Amino acid sequence: MQPTSLVRNEIKTVPVQIMGKASTGPVISRVTDSFTGEVNATITPNNALTVSGDKIQVAGDHESVGVFFISLADGSRTKVSQIISNKNKELILMIPDLASGDYELELVTQHNNSKGLLKEPKTEKLDAILTVQ
8 A cells, every 4th residue: 555645745844852872771660679578668678679671781801890789868878788689670689787867779890791791890870769767
């Protein structure tokens, strides 16, 4: 089926809106605390945390690769030392022994959905602030 000349002319008048760059790196959609069941809120140190998203598998040998809790109080970064499950769409990790306060969750990976690793690490932060009480 071929479009008519009227349709072809109308297509030329349709405005194009560029919405920005598409996300090609990791995307963290939510975290769930295994102890409380809370989503994107309170986390419990020394318990498991499930991280859900896309392209979040932690991989690579760059020194910055890993999962980190960043304190909003002083900017200190605590690296997660134990990742229980490391999949493309879900991570299960042990929350380090964090002090009370508010934290950002940051993931840095060189994981590539095709083969091999990315040359440079990609970083993603959870949009929510996580709280240790």
